[in-house]
Amino acid sequence: MTSSSASVPPSRKRRLFLRWPFLLGVVAMIGYAVVFAMHWDDRGLLWVKERFETTGERSESIWLPDYTVDIDAKVLPGMNDDEASDLAYNPRSKTLFAVMGKNPFLVELTLDGDVLRKMPLHGWSNPEGVAVLEGDHLAIVDERNHELTLVTVGPETRELKREDFRSYDLGESANQNKGFEAVAWDPLRQRLLFGEERPPRLFTWAADGRSPLTSTKQPVPSDELDLRNLSGMSIDPRTGHTLLLSADSNMLLELDETGGQVSFMTLLGGFNGLKDRIPRAEGVAMDEHGTLYMVSEPDLFYRFKKK
CATH class of the missing domain: 1.20.5 (Single alpha-helices involved in coiled-coils or other helix-helix interfaces)
Structure with a gap:
């Protein structure tokens, strides 16, 4: 045959x-x-580098691989057309503040993602960043106007008018259509940290968190920003490490005090307990216990806890 x-x-x-x-x-x-x-190319080298971190180095960092989502894609009621843009934690009130970029307003949330109050932002064009400073002071970054405004938000505040507060010119961006996107308060170093969306670049502004700004912004040289864009940031109050969020890279990146990469979290379904990919992660915050919070366009809330 x-x-x-x-x-x-x-x-x-x-x-x-x-x-x-x-x-x-x-x-x-x-x-x-x-x-x-x-965006696996963004994560491959980081994954290899993580394998060489010692147990001691991991314990001294945030160590994002150990986080698991426990509130997954909770809908913020009545905000589907507002585009959640950033998130910040208030250690005094034990609440969160988020800004909405499309229809400008500031919203206060519980740590479970429930809405406490919504405050219209009159005079802002496209608020994309928010940071909680000292006392009742907050910083709001307007991407379209290239401005940072220091505001005061008390328990009785129901609306904010830009004309009532002092604003600071952030200057021109490398890409005018992708300007200053994120801001965070660094209490350990007494400075504001803020960044441009694309290409990702970081800047600092010396401040005490209460008084008007008197210095000028300074660039932070870094070749460690392996991100396609920068959509949000936060400072870990325990370690002083910086968290950088990238919607385009589907990634949360941890940098140490010298700006070196330490760990990362991928924001795709099936990782860190996520059922589905976070559609467009725009804001991140961390509290004093190490709990992570995120918001995503258009109106989704996430919380992660360490295992």
């Missing part, structure tokens, strides 16, 4: 053989497209 391979004409064998390089090329192109689309 002749084998089936022997019955295949030589010309057909040659055609099949010639197709393999083409098929392998197609598979390689699809694989690269998936890697690029899912």
